[in-house]
Amino acid sequence: MHTLLLSNADVLIYEDSSWSVIKSGFVGISGDRIDYVGQERPGARYQEELELSGHLLMAGLYNMHTHTPMTLLRGLGSDLPLDRWLHEAMFPVEARLTPADISVGTRLAMMEMLASGVVSFSDMYDRTHVTAEEVVKAGMRANLNRPILGFDPTETYEASIRVKESLRFYDEWNGAGDGRVVADFSIHAEYTSFEQLVQPYAADCLKRGARMHLHLSETAKEHEECKARHGKTPTRWFFDLGVMDSPVIAAHCVAVELADMDILARQGVSCVHNPSSNMKLGSGFMPLEAMLKRGINVAIGTDGAASNNNLNLFEEIHLASLIHKGHSGDPTMIKPDDLLLMATRNGAKAQGRSDCGELAVGKKADLIAIDLQKPHLMPVHDIKALLVYSAQASDVVMTMVDGKILYEHGTYLTIDKASVLDDLDTSVARLFGPA
Numbered sequence: 216m217h218t219l220l221l222s223n224a225d226v227l228i229y230e231d232s233s234w235s236v237i238k239s240g241f242v243g244i245s246g247d248r249i250d251y252v253g254q255e256r257p258g259a260r261y262q263e264e265l266e267l268s269g270h271l272l273m274a275g276l277y278n279m280h281t282h283t284p285m286t287l288l289r290g291l292g293s294d295l296p297l298d299r300w301l302h303e304a305m306f307p308v309e310a311r312l313t314p315a316d317i318s319v320g321t322r323l324a325m326m327e328m329l330a331s332g333v334v335s336f337s338d339m340y341d342r343t344h345v346t347a348e349e350v351v352k353a354g355m356r357a358n359l360n361r362p363i364l365g366f367d368p369t370e371t372y373e374a375s376i377r378v379k380e381s382l383r384f385y386d387e388w389n390g391a392g393d394g395r396v397v398a399d400f401s402i403h404a405e406y407t408s409f410e411q412l413v414q415p416y417a418a419d420c421l422k423r424g425a426r427m428h429l430h431l432s433e434t435a436k437e438h439e440e441c442k443a444r445h446g447k448t449p450t451r452w453f454f455d456l457g458v459m460d461s462p463v464i465a466a467h468c469v470a471v472e473l474a475d476m477d478i479l480a481r482q483g484v485s486c487v488h489n490p491s492s493n494m495k496l497g498s499g500f501m502p503l504e505a506m507l508k509r510g511i512n513v514a515i516g517t518d519g520a521a522s523n524n525n526l527n528l529f530e531e532i533h534l535a536s537l538i539h540k541g542h543s544g545d546p547t548m549i550k551p552d553d554l555l556l557m558a559t560r561n562g563a564k565a566q567g568r569s570d571c572g573e574l575a576v577g578k579k580a581d582l583i584a585i586d587l588q589k590p591h592l593m594p595v596h597d598i599k600a601l602l603v604y605s606a607q608a609s610d611v612v613m614t615m616v617d618g619k620i621l622y623e624h625g626t627y628l629t630i631d632k633a634s635v636l637d638d639l640d641t642s643v644a645r646l647f648g649p650a
């Protein structure tokens with residue numbers, strides 16, 4: 216088993232419900248696990264040693280809601296409202312995406328995420344097996360799904376091609392890549408669903424012990440239209456159909472009501488905050504403070520690159536730290552402590568990965584190193600405030616998953632950058648015409 220010692224780095228740990236830093240410490244890795252964290256050099260010998268003085272080591276970040284192949288649509292339809300953006304800018308191009316496009320879009324997204332410290336992501340897209348193959352090759356972690364949606368109210372569960380693809384994806388890919396790939400169930404949203412699909416699909420999810428990924432109350436418009444359609448909120452509608460009997464990852468939750476939050480808290484639903492996307496599409500603000508007060512497990516995501524327009528989780532952390540203070544007029548709400556948990560441990564919890572999301576002995580070695588020798592990171596009075604309010608994604612110099620370095624100082628060790636750029640040119644030329 217390969218062993219590696221990371222030496223002389225400041226090490227950010229979460230212990231006894233608080234964050235602290237071991238100054239100039241050591242982190243030992245044996246295979247895919249952390250086997251030592253401490254101030255003193257460990258007694259055990261390691262095959263390799265990496266000197267990291269002037270760097271901060273911390274748990275890698277979780278991008279908990281995205282649509283990776285949409286990197287190909289980056290920036291398209293900017294400045295349109297959500298329904299027009301979807302129908303006029305997204306769907307026509309998405310209908311023409313081939314497996315080769317999905318492949319390069321996924322690889323490009325992973326390059327962007329690895330360079331900004333993301334070790335694991337939760338994705339929602341189709342042709343999911345293509346994304347899964349790329350994730351396994353790249354060595355990242357991901358919860359993937361093939362979402363179901365329907366536009367024909369007479370379509371039966373048995374006849375739905377999307378349901379068949381979704382179940383097949385789960386059965387073929389759950390646990391692939393030494394467990395790095397987790398297959399989820401997924402319902403695109405209430406406004407693209409019918410009861411006769413949702414109810415049996417939720418039952419199949421429960422039967423398999425899987426988790427469910429949803430878009431939930433992203434806008435006030437869809438939320439109110441649901442109430443007009445069904446006489447209840449999307450949260451209540453999904454709950455009544457059995458969806459929340461399984462663990463759920465619910466993206467957005469901007470328009471949820473107090474009674475919805477009580478349901479989300481009671482059912483242990485993980486809610487994903489996507490501040491850039493929600494603001495860019497004019498959707499509003501998740502009631503983050505109210506959710507945290509109720510003990511809801513909240514994580515952070517970028518959403519797809521078409522509505523963000525990047526996959527930079529540090530930017531999402533930064534925005535999440537500021538917008539609720541600005542919006543409410545209360546600068547004491549939403550502490551860096553909460554944001555760092557949301558970006559790491561809460562994500563791992565939402566993905567059902569109990570041995571991930573923390574820099575601690577026995578946990579998976581999913582770590583990032585941040586170069587602290589930058590003008591905007593000096594001096595270090597409060598490392599948590601520094602990470603949330605000052606750090607940039609480009610300060611990440613090393614990203615490791617399962618004890619393997621996947622990205623280091625601009626170099627990708629498992630993704631061939633040159634072929635991604637070639638394949639990207641080919642896809643863009645075919646989809647959008649020559650540049």
Ligand SMILES: [Zn+2]
Binds near residue numbers: 280281282466519
């Ligand atoms: Zn989304």
